[in-house]
Amino acid sequence: MARQSILFFLLFCSCSSLAIAQDPPYKAVNLGNWLVTEGWMEPSLFDGIVNKDLLDGTQVQLKSTRLQKFLVAENGGGADVLANRDSAAGWETFVLWRVNDSSFNFRVFNKQFIGLDGANKLVATSNSPSNPETFQITRKSDEPSKIRIQASNGLFLQAQSETLVSADYGASTSWQDNDPSVFNMTIVKTLQGEYQITNGYGPLRAPQVMQDHWNTYITEEDFKFMSQNGLTAVRIPVGWWIAYDPNPPKPFVGGSLAALDNAFTWAQNHGMKVIVDLHAVQGSQNGNDHSGTRDGYIEWGESYIPETVAVIEFLAKRYGNKPSLGGIELMNEPTLGSNLDTLKKYYQQAYDAVRKYSETTYVILGNPVDHDSKALLSFAGGFNRVVVDVHYYNLYSDQFINTTAQQNIDYIYNQRASDLSGITTTNGSLSFVGEWTAAWAVQGASKEDYQRFAKAQLDVYSQASYGWAYWAYKCQYEPWSLKWMIENGYINL
Incomplete structure (x- = not known):
């Protein structure tokens, strides 16, 4: 025992x-x-996410196909959004906040958000996003780097000139480069x-x-x-x-x-x-x-x-x-x-x-x-x-x-x-x-x-x-x- x-x-x-x-x-x-x-x-x-390359934190640069200029948040934020840059760096790079599959906020270098100024001009002055700072991205089906951006007023952004970017373009598009509402989107970085x-x-x-x-x-x-x-x-x-x-x-x-x-x-x-x-x-x-x-x-x-x-x-x-x-x-x-x-x-x-x-x-x-x-x-x-x-x-x-x-x-x-x-x-x-x-x-x-x-x-x-x-x-x-x-x-x- x-x-x-x-x-x-x-x-x-x-x-x-x-x-x-x-x-x-x-x-x-x-x-x-x-x-x-x-x-x-x-x-x-x-893999199952729609627009999986446009998640929160994605950094994008936007170039007007008509002007061949990049959008920029002047001074890195706190002022107007222009379309007058030949090349892109920090002020020309926008960070996405994703609202849903196709709607986004754009955060700029100094952490403000792009939005409308109360009329239809594009500015980067808001410290927190709401409806005026929410935009819908539409991508060209066979060329997803080509996009149009619809503002909260139902109209599309257009680069009218190097000093005026506005949300007042209502026409449909054939995605031609001379269309002021068409932009080339470059994805710089993703999270x-x-x-x-x-x-x-x-x-x-x-x-x-x-x-x-x-x-x-x-x-x-x-x-x-x-x-x-x-x-x-x-x-x-x-x-x-x-x-x-x-x-x-x-x-x-x-x-x-x-x-x-x-x-x-x-x-x-x-x-x-x-x-x-x-x-x-x-x-x-x-x-x-x-x-x-x-x-x-x-x-x-x-x-x-x-x-x-x-x-x-x-x-x-x-x-x-x-x-x-x-x-x-x-x-x-x-x-x-x-x-x-x-x-x-x-x-x-x-x-x-x-x-x-x-x-x-x-x-x-x-x-x-x-x-x-x-x-x-x-x-x-x-x-x-x-x-x-x-x-x-x-x-x-x-x-x-x-x-x-x-x-x-x-x-x-x-x-x-x-x-x-x-x-x-x-x-x-x-x-x-x-x-x-x-x-x-x-x-x-x-x-x-x-x-x-x-x-x-x-x-x-x-x-x-x-x-x-x-x-x-x-x-x-x-x-x-x-x-x-x-x-x-x-x-x-």
């Missing part, structure tokens, strides 16, 4: 150890594009984030589209795969609207909170931890698709601190005592220029909010990407169980253009190792490489090159005291997908 009891105890310990999540340092992966949409990772998500997909599909279709995505993009089978292949944690980007689930402010839709709940259950089932990462904050902290921005402007600042802290408090209250919680990241990739003191003020208040519910949860401070990696070190040293998150990409910088595979690998072993050691202290905050990838700017790299590059990063980033997280688990671009890299022998954990 004693022998049977011992065997049962050993068997029990062996089985139950699968459900005991590890402590740092973590080998983690980002579940990007799951609860915060990033269209570049899975463009097919947007494909959570705001774009939910507002693009609209309130009737978006809830089902997003629910289908959340149910299928990441499942418990993925957590099983991750745990079986050496991963001990996931970093899950979430948006501020999750705190208002199931009825978040429009155009966002409810359901992501239930998906996050599932992730905590799946993580516990497979002996993993969950790092909840506030990836998108209200007002946008960096203007990128993944910040939940509507139009690319960075609005987040001191006035947004209370509501952003409230999101962190919501997450801490809900998950602070979950055994599978690995940490809460207060903000992803802030790009705030000189506002480092504002960021620190927010971090202090958000840290305090977490501590109301848990004394042991790791609190992660995202290092501002436009500052040195040591920018938060002395500040972070005043807290308990705090982590500084840095992101390392051999991309997005001219220094990596035309570099060889070996030069990139040497850069990891030398420069990255030095940078990381500089923020990896023995008695202060922990260090975390919260995003990295095997994608790089090297052209024609072999499988062996990718293997060596990945190994170099694993060698170096494993020195981070809190660990690392690959970006991402799934992606249409293979080197960005850790799942693909593992399955095809590029990375061995």
